[in-house]
Amino acid sequence: MASETQGAEAATGLPQLDITTFSNQIFWLLVSLVVIYFILSRVALPRIAAVLAERQGTITNDLAAAEDLKAKAVEAEEAYNKALADARAEAQKIIAETRAEIKADLDKANEKADAEIAERTAEGEKKLAEIRESAMESVREVAKGTAAEIVSAMGGKADGRTVNAAINARMKG
Amino acid sequence: MATEAHGAGEGGLAFHPMDQFLVKPLFGDGEVGMFTLTNATFWMALTILAIFALLVMGTSGRATIPSRMQSVAELAYEFVRKMVVDVAGKEALVFFPYIMTLFMFIVFANFLGLLPMAFTTTSHIAVTAVLAVMVFLTVTILGFVKNGAAFLSLFWVSSAPLALRPILAVIELISYFVRPVSHSIRLAGNMMAGHAVIKVFAGFSQVAMIAPLSILAVSAMYGLEVLVSFIQAYVFTILTCVYLKDALHPHH
Numbered sequence: 001m002a003s004e005t006q007g008a009e010a011a012t013g014l015p016q017l018d019i020t021t022f023s024n025q026i027f028w029l030l031v032s033l034v035v036i037y038f039i040l041s042r043v044a045l046p047r048i049a050a051v052l053a054e055r056q057g058t059i060t061n062d063l064a065a066a067e068d069l070k071a072k073a074v075e076a077e078e079a080y081n082k083a084l085a086d087a088r089a090e091a092q093k094i095i096a097e098t099r100a101e102i103k104a105d106l107d108k109a110n111e112k113a114d115a116e117i118a119e120r121t122a123e124g125e126k127k128l129a130e131i132r133e134s135a136m137e138s139v140r141e142v143a144k145g146t147a148a149e150i151v152s153a154m155g156g157k158a159d160g161r162t163v164n165a166a167i168n169a170r171m172k173g
Numbered sequence: 174m175a176t177e178a179h180g181a182g183e184g185g186l187a188f189h190p191m192d193q194f195l196v197k198p199l200f201g202d203g204e205v206g207m208f209t210l211t212n213a214t215f216w217m218a219l220t221i222l223a224i225f226a227l228l229v230m231g232t233s234g235r236a237t238i239p240s241r242m243q244s245v246a247e248l249a250y251e252f253v254r255k256m257v258v259d260v261a262g263k264e265a266l267v268f269f270p271y272i273m274t275l276f277m278f279i280v281f282a283n284f285l286g287l288l289p290m291a292f293t294t295t296s297h298i299a300v301t302a303v304l305a306v307m308v309f310l311t312v313t314i315l316g317f318v319k320n321g322a323a324f325l326s327l328f329w330v331s332s333a334p335l336a337l338r339p340i341l342a343v344i345e346l347i348s349y350f351v352r353p354v355s356h357s358i359r360l361a362g363n364m365m366a367g368h369a370v371i372k373v374f375a376g377f378s379q380v381a382m383i384a385p386l387s388i389l390a391v392s393a394m395y396g397l398e399v400l401v402s403f404i405q406a407y408v409f410t411i412l413t414c415v416y417l418k419d420a421l422h423p424h425h
Contacts, residue, residue: 014191015297016365021196022299023207024214029300032217036224036278041270044228048250051235051243058237 136171143167186379190372194296194365212292213300220281220294228277249277253410260414264421271311272417275304276410283364283402287395295405296364298357305357308413316420327423356412363405367398 015021147163199210227249231242239247253273257265279295286293294300316324328345330338371394377387 015194015196016299016361018196021205021211021213024205024209024211025196025294025297025299026303027207028211028214028217029294029303032221033274033278035221037270037274039221039225039229040273040277044224044232044246045250045270045273047232047235048228048247051232051237051239052247052250054235055237 140167140171143171186376188373188376190369190376193292193368193372196292196297213294213297216282216285216292216294219285220278223281223285224277249273256411257414257417260411261418261421265414265417268311268417272410272413275308275413276406279304279360279409280403280406283406284399286364286368287398287402293364293368296361296368298361301357301361302353304360304409305353308356308416309353312416312420315417316423319421320423324420324423327419331424352416356409360405360409363401367394367401370394371398 144160144163144167147167148160151157151163196205196211196213198205199212199215203209205211227242228246231240231246234240234243236243250273253276254266254269257269257272261268282293282295285291286296316327320326328342328349330341330345333341371391374387374390374394378384378391
């Protein structure tokens with residue numbers, strides 16, 4: 001009977017106002033709060049604070065490192081540009097040198113060729129003169145013979161010296 | 174029994190919107206004594222476990238690049254810490270673990286209370302009143318310890334005309350002592366009302382005609398309650414910070 005009235009009371013009235021349960025709730029609440037407080041202040045909060053501080057440190061370090069790397073990159077770019085300019089100048093120099101060398105070689109070769117040509121020409125001319133000389137000689141021989149034959153055929157007496165002189169005079173003319 | 178007869182009187186509908194708030198022993202059917210393990214004990218223990226899981230197990234990696242759990246834990250940490258610093262100032266950081274305890278307890282008790290069949294510890298005035306009185310005592314004692322009698326200048330509005338000051342002092346004094354009442358009833362009332370309304374709507378789903386509507390209403394209320402759960406924890410915490418600021422700097 002007693003429990004029945006209590007149940008009815010609890011169902012119709014607010015359970016929140018049932019004073020008999022207060023001590024129980026307050027006791028367990030205080031226990032919970034103390035437990036939570038110790039979990040937080042001893043473990044959780046210092047740990048999270050440490051993690052956050054560490055992250056802040058890492059970020060600061062990384063930013064500094066990034067700054068360093070950026071400076072290095074600029075330096076490297078400058079060095080690259082300088083190397084490029086140097087290489088270009090070197091290439092220009094090599095090109096000029098090579099050109100001069102080739103020109104010198106070419107000139108030398110030209111000169112040599114010219115000299116050879118001149119030599120060959122001289123040689124050819126000499127040979128030509130020789131050939132002409134020998135041809136003249138042959139002509140003279142033939143002419144002497146022929147002239148002597150003609151003179152004798154015409155009934156004269158071929159005087160070798162006279163014929164020779166006449167032919168030489170003719171050939172000169 | 175009596176409740177059934179009561180329900181039958183209303184055309185066969187049985188509403189028990191307040192039964193969810195009953196404090197019952199976990200084992201057996203006896204009286205609820207001070208050290209009895211009750212459903213309140215059980216749900217407070219779950220609250221502790223949830224806080225432990227989030228803030229201790231969640232951060233066990235101590236990762237510089239946090240996991241999801243660790244992100245949430247850090248978010249909660251920075252949220253409360255920023256609130257303390259912004260509202261009460263840097264010197265209030267001594268109380269940061271205390272305020273964090275209040276916030277984590279309330280927010281997890283509220284959210285766990287939203288689970289179906291759950292018992293909402295923060296819907297009980299006994300619980301919220303203890304929380305509020307603790308804050309009240311802390312603030313009052315701290316105020317006198319830090320400022321001595323100068324703490325009373327909190328009630329003496331020096332910017333008001335001299336004639337008005339005594340009247341204002343009475344009003345300020347009353348409002349100061351009403352603080353723990355409003356502080357506790359705001360939280361308990363919000364939690365209780367929301368859960369009771371959900372139960373009432375759920376009770377209507379016994380009638381096939383209005384069941385879809387009532388289910389829709391329960392869903393909408395549930396969404397609202399999720400919001401309220403967080404907002405009430407936030408309000409309780411930020412008010413604690415405001416009171417703390419008064420204790421540290423009583424001059425307006």
